[in-house]
Amino acid sequence: MHNEKFLSLREVCMKALCLKRLVPPAMAALALIVVFSFSGCGSSVSSGPVEQYQQKVYVIGEIKDPAGSATQQISEIKGPAEATKQIFVNRVAYDGVSADAPIFIAADKVLSLSDTMRKGLQDTYRNSYPIIVVRGGEAEINALLDILGLAQNYTLPEGFPYAELFAIDKEGGITFAWSMYPQKQSNASPDTPDDPLVRTELFRDWISTNGTRMTQKVMAGKQEAAKALAAAAEASTPEYEQIIHGYNHDYTFPAGRNIYKMTWSIYAVHSFEDMSDWFYVKQIGALNSKPGYRNAAIDDYGSQAVYMGSYTMDNWMGGFFSGRDTYISLLTPSPANDISRKEVKSGIEHEFGPDVSFEKGAFPISFGYKVKFSNETTFDVYDCDVFNNSYDRLNNAAWLYQFNTVVGPIRYFLWQGLTDPSYLQRGLFQPVNNWLWKFAPMVRSHTDGQSFRAKFITERRITTHGDVGAWWVSRDPVTILQTDPYEIKVPLPYPPVMMVDNNLSVSKAGQSKAMDIGVDREWVAFCDQPWCRVERANKRLNITVDENTTNANRNAIITFRTLDGIGKATTQLFQSQY
Secondary structure, three states: OOOOOOOOHHHHOOOOOOOOOOOOHHHHOOOOOOOEEOOOOOOOOOOOOOOOEOOOEEEEOOOOOOOOOHHHHOOOOOOHHHHOOOOEOOEEEOOOOOOOOOEEEEOOOOOOOOHHHHHHHHHHHHOOOOEEEEEEOHHHHHHHHHHOOOOOOOOOOOOOOOEEEEEEEEEOOEEEEEEEOOOOOOOOOOOOOOOHHHHHHHHHHHHHOOOOOOOHHHHHHHHHHHHHHHHHOOOOOOHHHHHOEEEEEEEEEEEOOEEEEEEEEEEEEEOOOOOOEEEEEEEEEEEEOHHHOEEEEOOOOOEEEEEEEEEEEEEEOOHHHOOOOOOEEEEEEEOOOEEEEEEEEEEEEEEEOOOOEEEEOOEEEEOOOOEEEEEEEEEEEEEEEEEEOOOOOOOOEEEEEEEOOOOOOEEEOOEEEOOOOOHHHOOEEOOEEEEEEEEOHHHOOOHHHOEEEEEEEEEEEEEEOOOOOOOOOOOOOEEEEEEEEEEEEEEOOOOOOEEOOOEEEEOOOOEEEEEEOEEOOOEEEEEOOOOEEEEEEOOEEEEEEOOOOOOOOEEEEEEEEEOOOOOEEEEEEEEOOO
């Protein structure tokens, strides 16, 4: 076993990205990719040539995995036979400055990054290309987030020492993150091992959508979130869409050949009226148990079925805020309880008005009509009972999706079989959960307020028919339940507490300008150039710019800060030489 000690991330996070060896090669063979996805009973096995990702990708460090690893198709090609299995074939050693393609970083091989490479990563992220950490732990992934100027709030799910792949990029003001993990060692894992190539193909599909993640559906979700949050706050304003932050995180967990993928889409907005933060959360599952389904004869006299029995999803604020209703309120968790239906609806609906008129911060807005928002998704729940268990710990959003148990027997001469479970128990199940959280002002400044906890539990059923003594004798089937829990901390994307114009321009002659500020706490502003002076006046900033006599264009940066240190914003000011 490797027990190699590398530099602490804290020691180098300001100067270089420290990436240390976390696991021995034997454990690395079990590795997966990152999307919050969960794998359960099975997943399809690839056969024949795979579809390759032809676009260029940069590599920092040597990615060389043992046989069976999910990142085998990213590693160096060893020969013609292995080349036919490669997915990422156009790999180029990173030059440290380019910003025109995704970048893979070998977390267990690279000890540090130079300042030049750090800037290259920042430029690549700003250009909306993914940055991927291969086999990284919390320290390595949070170091990357720090380099990119993002909150260092990544936490590995319980029981996982590292992430096989962690990827992050952004488009249109929304952060997209993708994680995949090693197969969890538990009794609930299917007999058939997982296929690393299948998992790598999942990542190939995710990275192939780069540049097109901001679909009309995603944009519609952002607008729906703005309306839903505004409605919950009993106010509606287009300015909400300007400050709404989007965060889309996919998690993928393997359990044998099944693939369980959970996505949390989170939109956040800050209320300038009462300093509260609102989070609109949509939880989407893509739970594929088809590859691990089995209903076959186990001997000459009976059969055995392996299928899904239930999925449990629970989301709550942990630590200091666990079970407290003073600081956190849960609103409109959906879907509601629903039993014995073929489909169920999940969504949020609000109506407010008429003649809505108000002023939030520095933005006076008025409507003279009713505003109604309706966000609804329908999904199949055939042979599945839906139980909304939200509020059982005051502010948690929780659901149980419970399927029926296989019945039997089907009698034949000297043999007895079992009926098939429903399609959703042996195929793709796609539940959608929606809810709103309202946070009091102090939550965002507390350590426990930086993420929420999510538990995903799979219940796998193995139903076996007993031996047959005589062909006319019926024996009741016996069902064994095997549960497998996954617990995650999902980061929360807090919205800004200040709204300012990002860019201003003035003529050569100079002038005085007034700029409105959206803010709900005490603040200060200052400029980095003597020819530009600023003066605060309530929620307005008066800006005075001298005449430009330099015969050159010039720039200034106006920095805004709240006195409590929570808010910071900047405005770029340009003055022409003409």
